[in-house]
Amino acid sequence: MMQRSFTSRKNDTRSSTLMKAELKELDCSLSSDVSNIRDEIEKASLRFTEAQKRFTLAEKEFNTALAELVKEKEKKTVLADHLKDLIERNEMKKAQKLSELMGKFEISSRPTGFSLPKEDENGSKSNSD
Numbered sequence: 001m002m003q004r005s006f007t008s009r010k011n012d013t014r015s016s017t018l019m020k021a022e023l024k025e026l027d028c029s030l031s032s033d034v035s036n037i038r039d040e041i042e043k044a045s046l047r048f049t050e051a052q053k054r055f056t057l058a059e060k061e062f063n064t065a066l067a068e069l070v071k072e073k074e075k076k077t078v079l080a081d082h083l084k085d086l087i088e089r090n091e092m093k094k095a096q097k098l099s100e101l102m103g104k105f106e107i108s109s110r111p112t113g114f115s116l117p118k119e120d121e122n123g124s125k126s127n128s129d
């Protein structure tokens with residue numbers, strides 16, 4: 001009976017040792033996997049931080065360029081309006097000056113009896129008066 005008890009305990013000890021060895025192997029494998037994944041997470045975190053910095057800089061540049069675009073568009077519109085006003089004022093001055101000159105030289109808008117030569121079908125000019 002003692003022999004049996006001794007053999008049983010010996011088998012239990014052997015089984016326990018095998019289980020401990022297999023559990024230790026699983027723990028080592030898990031530890032290695034965890035370490036590898038942590039390294040990958042660290043690398044991904046660094047890449048993410050770098051990408052975030054680039055994005056922030058690009059966003060800042062975009063906003064600066066957009067503000068400049070809006071500013072220059074407004075400036076262009078103001079200058080175009082100024083040009084239009086300048087041309088209109090000049091045309092009004094010309095019309096007023098022409099009216100003054102016509103009054104000064106007593107030129108009216110009625111026909112004067114003078115006519116320009118007209119071209120006939122052949123392209124030669126003739127005076128109809």
